[in-house]
Amino acid sequence: MSAKTRLSRRRFLRSSAAASLALGVGGLGIPVVRAAGGQVIVRGLGGAYQDAMTAAIYRPFTATTGIEVVVQPATAAQVRAMVEAKRVSMDVIDLVDVSLFSLDNIGALEEIDYASMSFSNPDDLQPTVRRRNMAGNLYFSTVLAYNTEVFKPDAHPHNWAEFWSMTNFPGARTLADQRAGAAELEFALLADGVPRNKLYPIDTDRAFASLDKIKRGVVKWWDTGAVSAELLERKEAVVGGIWNGRAQALIDKGAPLAIEWNEAKRQVQYWGIVKGAPNAANAQKFIDFALQPKVQGELTRYIAYGPTNKKAFDFVRDADRRKLPSLPEHFAQSFEQDAEWWLSNLSGVGRRWQSWILSR
Amino acid sequence: MILSRKAVGPWLLLTPALLFLCIFFVYPLCNMLARSAFDPAPTLRHYTRLINEPAYLRVLLTTFEISLSVTLSALVIGYPLAYFLSQLKLRTANFLMVLVIVPYFTSVLVRTYAWMVLLGTEGILNQVLLGLGLVTRPLAIMFSRTSVVIGMTYILLPYMVLALYSVMRGIDTHLLHAAESLGAGRIRAFWRVFVPLSMPGVAAGGLLVAILSIGFFITPALMGNQQDSMISMLIEAQVETYFDWGFASALASILLACTLLLFLAYDRMVGLNRLFEAKQ
Numbered sequence: 166m167s168a169k170t171r172l173s174r175r176r177f178l179r180s181s182a183a184a185s186l187a188l189g190v191g192g193l194g195i196p197v198v199r200a201a202g203g204q205v206i207v208r209g210l211g212g213a214y215q216d217a218m219t220a221a222i223y224r225p226f227t228a229t230t231g232i233e234v235v236v237q238p239a240t241a242a243q244v245r246a247m248v249e250a251k252r253v254s255m256d257v258i259d260l261v262d263v264s265l266f267s268l269d270n271i272g273a274l275e276e277i278d279y280a281s282m283s284f285s286n287p288d289d290l291q292p293t294v295r296r297r298n299m300a301g302n303l304y305f306s307t308v309l310a311y312n313t314e315v316f317k318p319d320a321h322p323h324n325w326a327e328f329w330s331m332t333n334f335p336g337a338r339t340l341a342d343q344r345a346g347a348a349e350l351e352f353a354l355l356a357d358g359v360p361r362n363k364l365y366p367i368d369t370d371r372a373f374a375s376l377d378k379i380k381r382g383v384v385k386w387w388d389t390g391a392v393s394a395e396l397l398e399r400k401e402a403v404v405g406g407i408w409n410g411r412a413q414a415l416i417d418k419g420a421p422l423a424i425e426w427n428e429a430k431r432q433v434q435y436w437g438i439v440k441g442a443p444n445a446a447n448a449q450k451f452i453d454f455a456l457q458p459k460v461q462g463e464l465t466r467y468i469a470y471g472p473t474n475k476k477a478f479d480f481v482r483d484a485d486r487r488k489l490p491s492l493p494e495h496f497a498q499s500f501e502q503d504a505e506w507w508l509s510n511l512s513g514v515g516r517r518w519q520s521w522i523l524s525r
Numbered sequence: 526m527i528l529s530r531k532a533v534g535p536w537l538l539l540t541p542a543l544l545f546l547c548i549f550f551v552y553p554l555c556n557m558l559a560r561s562a563f564d565p566a567p568t569l570r571h572y573t574r575l576i577n578e579p580a581y582l583r584v585l586l587t588t589f590e591i592s593l594s595v596t597l598s599a600l601v602i603g604y605p606l607a608y609f610l611s612q613l614k615l616r617t618a619n620f621l622m623v624l625v626i627v628p629y630f631t632s633v634l635v636r637t638y639a640w641m642v643l644l645g646t647e648g649i650l651n652q653v654l655l656g657l658g659l660v661t662r663p664l665a666i667m668f669s670r671t672s673v674v675i676g677m678t679y680i681l682l683p684y685m686v687l688a689l690y691s692v693m694r695g696i697d698t699h700l701l702h703a704a705e706s707l708g709a710g711r712i713r714a715f716w717r718v719f720v721p722l723s724m725p726g727v728a729a730g731g732l733l734v735a736i737l738s739i740g741f742f743i744t745p746a747l748m749g750n751q752q753d754s755m756i757s758m759l760i761e762a763q764v765e766t767y768f769d770w771g772f773a774s775a776l777a778s779i780l781l782a783c784t785l786l787l788f789l790a791y792d793r794m795v796g797l798n799r800l801f802e803a804k805q
Binding site: 240241242245267271337342343344384385386399400401512515519520521522523524525 | 578580583645646647668759764765766767768
């Protein structure tokens with residue numbers, strides 16, 4: 166073999182190594198080319214929820230502003246890793262209150278610019294969900310959902326005390342794991358006889374002692390909405406505490422389930438902007454757009470979660486209104502999770518939950 | 526000049542692979558080890574936390590128990606199957622071997638979900654048992670240690686069968702005939718001659734399945750419950766939910782150490798090179 170071909174082969178190797186390295190970097194999802202009208206990268210949650218968001222928010226936003234919405238799945242841990250490595254490839258995140266609080270605790274969130282909002286009037290928002298670094302996206306509830314083939318309408322568990330009673334209402338249960346956002350300490354207290362207005366500050370000893378009593382009845386502690394729905398749909402559990410939107414989606418599909426709104430727990434799903442977001446200005450605009458009454462009202466046509474903007478109810482259809490956590494009748498029967506309590510007790514409860522859930 | 530080129534050549538060819546390994550494996554691994562002892566300052570608290578908390582020690586114990594159960598179940602199912610295959614004509618055996626390997630081409634996730642459907646309260650198994658009147662209420666198999674062991678055994682069985690089969694194929698059948706001509710019955714010849722000769726396969730398959738199962742995640746996470754958490758599930762929870770990456774790194778380092786110990790045992794008893802061979 167001549168020296169020349171060897172040389173050229175070596176050069177080929179060198180250049181192909183460089184090329185493969187370049188390809189590798191491109192393949193890692195680091196944005197190389199940006200859309201002309203700009204873009205905003207939003208965390209997608211998949212399933213029926215993402216479909217609803219696309220129809221009610223993403224598409225109208227692009228149509229109005231010309232900004233492309235790029236939907237990307239991401240977990241809270243991935244967002245944290247991005248912020249730590251200072252290589253952020255996500256603008257807007259959409260997370261359950263407690264999970265977003267823990268991201269905020271480590272300084273992963275940008276401030277929300279309420280002053281510059283033009284689509285929404287920040288004063289129309291429920292005051293409790295208007296926070297410095299996050300804005301309430303929607304209300305959801307954890308409700309008592311039961312199988313109607315197992316429990317007749319007049320003989321189903323009506324509250325958490327009855328849910329806790331394995332003798333009167335036998336059958337496998339499912340409840341949220343701490344990993345779903347927050348463990349069901351409130352339900353445990355209600356089951357133990359604590360009145361709804363005396364839940365906070367939570368007596369954790371009493372709550373865990375109450376959880377001990379239901380532990381054997383819980384077939385699986387769910388960590389994602391999808392898992393909770395599968396358990397009830399496949400009848401692995403015949404009664405459970407699950408998110409109302411998931412339960413409603415199953416009922417709309419024809420599953421033999423019903424929702425008991427009594428003692429439901431209201432929670433908030435929040436919007437936040439990742440610190441160091443590549444399209445921070447567009448992210449502010451996106452959240453501004455998403456919070457306006459018409460958009461929030463429109464969203465309820467696709468998924469049964471309630472608006473945080475007080476004016477949004479003007480845009481909600483009557484048929485959808487009765488499925489929402491914020492319906493006045495449901496509101497009166499349910500209670501709001503005290504996010505502040507969870508915010509300051511998150512790590513303590515997290516540790517205790519872990520050793521509790523791992524033991525028999 | 527030529528000599529040095531000869532020496533450099535192989536290394537040049539290795540460069541992309543080495544670079545890849547260094548960037549995507551060695552560097553993150555060192556990072557992880559460092560995090561387990563330096564998060565946020567030099568500390569051993571992530572390791573002491575594991576020792577001081579009975580719940581975490583139990584996770585470690587559960588991990589070993591499940592991986593032992595899976596290994597034994599795979600051996601009990603895999604041994605007769607591999608023996609049967611090893612006695613067939615090569616052509617037939619090769620064809621049947623394809624059937625053993627085909628499940629590999631399906632994602633672990635899909636296969637796990639398939640078992641969840643089969644074993645569920647409304648699943649086929651319970652339908653059959655109820656239909657035959659063997660049980661009056663559906664058995665609660667799902668979300669227990671039993672369902673995890675069933676699912677993992679199914680997924681890891683091909684490794685066991687392949688390891689056993691490759692050794693059994695190499696066993697000289699004349700030895701069995703010799704034993705029989707010297708007066709041993711077929712059963713006795715099998716136990717005294719075939720089984721001892723197949724032991725390298727048992728060791729290889731057993732260690733391979735044990736190594737793969739102690740780090741298993743998808744199947745135990747989907748088919749199990751939290752009381753039977755394996756260490757990989759605990760690591761994932763620290764990373765995803767509790768943001769305690771120091772503790773997660775400590776747990777992962779311990780898992781790594783356990784895996785390396787098993788590998789060491791494998792190397793001693795079987796030889797690592799056997800991992801990459803098809804036949805003896």
